[in-house]
Amino acid sequence: MQLEALRDFTELAQRHADQWYRAALRIVLDHASAQDCVQDASIKMWSNWSSFRGDAQRSTWAYRFVVNEALSAKRRIRPVATTDPAELAGVPDSPYFEADAVLTALYAAVAQLPEQQRLVFQFRYFDELPYTDIAHILGTSQGGLKANYHHAVAKIKKTMVGLNLDLHSES
């Protein structure tokens, strides 16, 4: 039983480690911190493995640990609002991040959003997650998420006017 669980956990990590890293990196904006978040979240996942109730898929359940860990880490790293222009730009500091001017501008626009709108936008636009999954990850209603996404897209569009970036908006 324990061996089977360990096999499942290992497989989950192998399949989703890159996505966990990307989600963590977009929140903490730092390569090393993102790796730490993935590791710390994995520790919590494994120690809570048997408490999974099955009300969402395992991968959604696991993703929630990563997001919560990254949000906690961000608050630990930057407990107060930063005035650093680089951080205000909201661009990840990682060897695996590449962005052109438009994507950089998009990150800067996303960085200006309130946390909930920023997260919803990232999960929906970058990860293309369905609202049902985002609702499980953030523990909020789908209606609220849709409203947040709508507001986020409107604000980003306003910021990005003239850059001709197609955000594939939806309501």
Added chain:
Amino acid sequence: MNLSTEPHKRRDGIHVPDDFAAQLAERATRAAVAAKQRRTRIRRLTWTATAVAAVFAGVLLSVRPDSVPTIDSSMQLSVEEAWTALEQGDVTLSDDELLELAELHGITSL
């Protein structure tokens, strides 16, 4: 769920190489398993220590009544003997102790 295993379109500009992802997964898995084993070991040690302490306390409590030092009556000093020792200058007492002893001995004047 669509936390997919399919190749990402990488709209976010983060391109994670496969070898890095594999290393990350391995490190995370190993850390998680080690942390749980450590917690289990600590819990086991705590239980063992608690059990040992409980047994020791039990043994101590059961043994204690017999091991409490008792006063051998042949070694007890009578008031008369104490007074004699005092009169012979073998012991010195404070005024209060002297008065208490005199009172016990029925002596009204020193």
